[in-house]
Amino acid sequence: xxxxxxxxxxxxxxxxxxxxxxxxxxxxxxxxxxxxxxxxxxxxxxxxxxxxxxxxxxxxxxxxxxxxxxxxxxxxxxxxxxxxxxxxxxxxxxxxxxxxxxxxxxxxxxxxxxxxxxxxxxxxxxxxxxxxxxxxxxxxxxxxxxxxxxxxxxxxxxxxxxxxxxxxxxxxxxxxxxxxxxxxxxxxxxxxxxxxxxxxxxxxxxxxxxxxxxxxxxxxxxxxxxxxxxxxxxxxxxxxxxxxxxxxxxxxxxxxxxxxxxxxxxxxxxxxxxxxxxxxxxxxxxxxxxxxxxxxxxxxxxxxxxxxxxxxxxxxxxxxxxxxxxxxxxxxxxxxxxxxxxxxxxxxxxxxxxxxxxxxxxxxxxxxxxxxxxxxxxxxxxxxxxxxxxxxxxxxxxxxxxxxxxxxxxxxxxxxxxxxxxxxxxxxxxxxxxxxxxxxxxxxxxxxxxxxxxxxxxxxxxxxxxxxxxxxxxxxxxxxxxxxxxxxxxxxxxxxxxxxxxxxxxxxxxxxxxxxxxxxxxxxxxxxxxxxxxxxxxxxxxxxxxxxxxxxxxxxxxxxxxxxxxxxxxxxxxxxxxxxxxxxxxxxxxxxxxxxxxxxxxxx
Numbered sequence: 001x002x003x004x005x006x007x008x009x010x011x012x013x014x015x016x017x018x019x020x021x022x023x024x025x026x027x028x029x030x031x032x033x034x035x036x037x038x039x040x041x042x043x044x045x046x047x048x049x050x051x052x053x054x055x056x057x058x059x060x061x062x063x064x065x066x067x068x069x070x071x072x073x074x075x076x077x078x079x080x081x082x083x084x085x086x087x088x089x090x091x092x093x094x095x096x097x098x099x100x101x102x103x104x105x106x107x108x109x110x111x112x113x114x115x116x117x118x119x120x121x122x123x124x125x126x127x128x129x130x131x132x133x134x135x136x137x138x139x140x141x142x143x144x145x146x147x148x149x150x151x152x153x154x155x156x157x158x159x160x161x162x163x164x165x166x167x168x169x170x171x172x173x174x175x176x177x178x179x180x181x182x183x184x185x186x187x188x189x190x191x192x193x194x195x196x197x198x199x200x201x202x203x204x205x206x207x208x209x210x211x212x213x214x215x216x217x218x219x220x221x222x223x224x225x226x227x228x229x230x231x232x233x234x235x236x237x238x239x240x241x242x243x244x245x246x247x248x249x250x251x252x253x254x255x256x257x258x259x260x261x262x263x264x265x266x267x268x269x270x271x272x273x274x275x276x277x278x279x280x281x282x283x284x285x286x287x288x289x290x291x292x293x294x295x296x297x298x299x300x301x302x303x304x305x306x307x308x309x310x311x312x313x314x315x316x317x318x319x320x321x322x323x324x325x326x327x328x329x330x331x332x333x334x335x336x337x338x339x340x341x342x343x344x345x346x347x348x349x350x351x352x353x354x355x356x357x358x359x360x361x362x363x364x365x366x367x368x369x370x371x372x373x374x375x376x377x378x379x380x381x382x383x384x385x386x387x388x389x390x391x392x393x394x395x396x397x398x399x400x401x402x403x404x405x406x407x408x409x410x411x412x413x414x415x416x417x418x419x420x421x422x423x424x425x426x427x428x429x430x431x432x433x434x435x436x437x438x439x440x441x442x443x444x445x446x447x448x449x450x451x452x453x454x455x456x457x458x459x460x461x462x463x464x465x466x467x468x469x470x471x472x473x474x475x476x477x478x479x480x481x482x483x484x485x486x487x488x489x490x491x492x493x494x495x496x497x498x499x500x501x502x503x504x505x506x507x508x509x510x511x512x513x514x515x516x517x518x519x520x521x522x523x524x525x526x527x528x529x530x531x532x533x534x535x536x537x538x539x540x541x542x543x544x545x546x547x548x549x550x551x552x553x554x555x556x557x558x559x560x561x562x563x564x565x566x567x568x569x570x571x572x573x574x575x576x577x578x579x580x581x582x583x584x585x586x587x588x589x590x591x592x593x594x595x596x597x598x599x600x601x602x603x604x
Contacts, residue, residue, distance in 0.1 A: 002456040004175065004186040007154070009035040010439040011432070012174060012189035014161055014216065017045035018137070018421060019404030020195030021144040022428030023435065027193070028151035030436040035187055037156045037176070039196075039211045043145050046197050046209045047424065050137030051252035051355060052121055053129025054101075054425070055418030056094035060115040062126040062298060067091040069125055071596070072603035074419060076278065077123045077308050078383070078412020079553045079563075081229065081571060084592045085390030086410040090419070090426050097425035098130050106143040108132055120257040120294055122306040123416035125282065125603075127296070134254050134355045140421060159185060160529055161215065163455045164192060164223040164400065165447055171223070171399030172445030175455055179526060182519020184456055188447060190439035191399045193431045194220060194386065198405040199233075199537045201476075201530070203379035204484035207239055207250035213530040214537035216406040220386045221536055225395040227574040228408040229384035230537070231544035232554040234415055235489050237262075237312035239378025241330035246363045248378040251333065251356065253417040255373075256305040258352050259294040260335040261287075262316070263372070264324040270331075271304035274315055279307055291341060310414045310554045313377040317489050320376065330376030336369055345369065377489055381420065383411040383554060384544070387573060393431035399438055403431035413553020462515040462528045469514015472527040479506050479534055487542050492559045499542050507535050543584045544572045 011027040013020045016038035028034045038045070059065040071091035075082050102108060102116065108130050109117040118127040132139040161176040165188075173188040196216030200208025217227060238251040256262075264270050275283050283304050284290035290303025305312065316331050326332055335353070339345040346369040350357050353368070360366045360373060385408040386395050393401045404424045411419065462469060479502075486499040510531050515524040550564035551557050570586040577583040 001453060002184050002460070004184045004452060006186045006188070007035060008188045008444070009033050010189065011035075011191045011193065011435045012037065012187050013193045013195060013432070014174065015045070015195030015197065015404070015406070016042055016155070017047040017195060017197060017404060018140050018144060018424030019428035019431070020045070020193070021141070021148045022425055023193045023195060023403055023432030024153045025144065025148045025151050026429045026432030027436040028153050030433070032436040032439055034151070034153040035156065035189070036153050037159050037161060037174070037187065039158070039160060039215070041157050042155055043141060045141055046211060047141050048138045049207065049209065049250060050140075050421050051134040051250065052254040052257065053119055053131030053136045053418050054094070054098055054140070054421040055121065055124060055128050055416065056098045056130055056422050057091065057128060058095050058098065058116060058118060058130065060111055061118045061296065064298070065126040065128060068599045069603055070094070070128065072600050073124055074410070074416060075412070075600060077414050077416040079414060080412065080568060081553070081589065082412035083390045083409030084590070084596055086427070088596060089390065089430070090410055090422060093426045094422040097422065097429065101140065101143055101425065104143050104147045106132070106139055119254060120302065120306060121417045122253055122256065122312065123308045124418065129257070129418040131254070134252050134353050136421065156185065156187070160526060161219060162459055162529065164219050165451065166223060167445040167447070169398065170442070170445070171397060172447055175452055177459065180521065182522065182525075186447065186452065188445060190442040190445060191401065191435040193435050194400065194402040194406050195404045195428065195431070196406050198382045199534070199541070200379045202480065202483050202534045202538045202541070203488070204480040205239065205248040206379035207236055207248055208379065214533045215530070216402065217385060217540070218533035218536040220395060220397070220400065220402065221540070221576055223397050223400060224576065225397045225400060226387040227384060227540055228387040228571050229412070229544070230382070230540040230574055231548050231572060232383035232413050233379065233541060234309055234381040234383060234554045235313040235377040236380035237309055237316050237377055238333055238375040240364065241326070241374050241376040242328040243364060249359070249363070250378065250380065251373060251375050252353070255333060255335050255353060255356060257294065258335065259291060259338045260305065260333055261303070261337060262305050262312070263332045263334060264319045265326060266324055270319055270324070271307070271312065271315055275304055275307070276311060283307065308414055309417065313489060314556055316377055326374045328374050330374045332372040333375045334372040336371060381405060381415055383413065383415055384408050391430070392434035393427055394434060394438070399442070401431040401435045403427040413555065459529065462513045462525060465512065465514030467514060467516050470509045470512045472513045472515065472524055472531050475506055475509050475513070476527060476531050476534065479503070479531070479538060483538055483541070487538070487545060490556050490558050491545055492557065493546065496542050496546050500539070503535060503539050503542065510535060539582055540574045543582060544574055547572050547584050547586065
């Protein structure tokens with residue numbers, strides 16, 4: 001019978017990215033005893049890969065910006081499926097969260113008069129992204145980590161969480177193991193905050209790091225929580241496509257925000273060919289107007305390269321399929337062309353986009369100050385996640401909270417660039433605050449010892465099967481191919497039904513996984529856990545995408561290519577049924593208050 005090393009907390013935070021650290025800081029500030037569990041080393045969270053900036057209506061560059069414009073942009077970008085309360089809170093509170101980060105030591109780029117500089121980004125009406133070159137996520141993590149380690153939290157690094165534990169239908173903590181030695185841990189807690197990020201590793205081509213295997217969503221699903229909007233998977237339009245070893249690595253939207261343009265193999269800026277009606281009034285008619293916008297001309301409208309990510313990704317996909325792509329299956333992104341307008345363009349690009357310059361120089365032997373980049377869509381973000389209350393971030397399971405990418409609601413059908421980092425700050429803070437308040441109302445939870453031992457036995461079962469069992473890596477590769485090919489940027493009923501049939505086979509194979517060796521440093525064992533989680537989230541994405549018979553935001557159905565006004569009234573919710581089978585249903589959007597409707601009308 002495996003031994004469990006035991007810890008007890010008021011609030012347990014699972015995940016140490018921006019949302020997790022901000023939640024832990026806030027909970028600890030109330031006097032709660034806080035534990036943080038992370039899958040990798042502290043400071044290595046995927047948040048460091050967020051490059052472009054933090055969206056917040058500071059109005060430092062354009063004084064026309066305010067929370068109402070930001071709210072309206074977010075709702076429009078999400079095709080009005082957003083949780084309007086979350087969108088309101090996000091727009092209102094993001095500026096204070098950025099200023100708070102600055103007070104804690106974050107070093108932002110500055111305007112000439114010393115204020116935080118803000119850059120243009122897709123879907124945002126005005127320059128709104130506070131940034132640190134193109135390394136904003138790294139600066140956020142550095143600042144939160146430096147501030148957080150003084151808050152009194154205990155950190156458990158390199159741990160895999162296997163199960164959320166319940167006591168009378170309420171959260172009682174979690175159990176898992178240390179990835180280095182394979183020792184089992186029990187973390188008892190009165191409240192749990194999930195901040196584990198997304199599901200990108202369900203796809204073959206992704207900008208996401210190895211940790212993004214849908215762990216938090218699968219844990220919540222098994223605990224009885226509802227998942228929402230899982231059909232909306234964002235494919236970032238610009239990932240590297242060459243060399244093949246780095247395919248999918250993100251090329252920040254900041255390149256386009258600084259004046260970068262997209263061209264096909266014929267040299268044409270194809271984004272001018274297809275501008276959605278919703279954005280025609282806000283989009284430049286000419287290349288010259290688009291350039292003036294990127295340079296801060298308030299009378300100019302944004303270039304079509306700064307339309308929403310879902311639309312840009314589909315346009316790139318269209319060019320490639322039509323035979324107008326680059327040699328390696330993408331299109332060209334060109335920032336070097338700005339030398340026509342800026343005499344010292346090389347120094348300007350290196351100063352504004354230092355990470356991108358070094359990334360392409362080191363990985364592709366390409367100088368972006370002189371040459372075009374080859375880029376293509378890459379799986380980047382999931383708008384869906386755990387269904388939460390807009391104010392408190394508590395899920396449908398009492399005591400279980402969620403923040404960041406693992407939570408649904410803020411972004412609706414499509415996320416605007418930069419809204420992710422402000423999402424982490426605004427709702428990480430709220431989740432930590434309300435989790436601590438919830439913990440104060442509870443006595444110590446009781447842990448079911450039989451459930452604990454059953455979880456350990458199931459985790460160790462692959463060792464019993466050994467080399468005769470299924471290879472976990474092969475299952476993951478096959479699943480990624482299936483999702484990429486059948487539930488990708490363009491979807492059809494027939495292909496998604498094929499995907500569901502394949503997912504059922506993967507589940508059967510996962511039950512027969514075998515691993516060799518022992519529990520120390522055993523990546524095959526870790527992958528066996530990851531695969532189980534990936535199968536759950538892949539099924540949720542596919543079933544939700546099948547139910548939504550329309551194209552909206554990040555979901556494009558080739559068999560239902562138009563938006564359906566009726567479907568605009570519903571979110572899709574996924575949950576585990578009494579028999580363990582996945583249930584999918586549509587639920588009506590909550591009515592928006594008249595004052596917020598008026599804001600949207602005013603900003604059209």
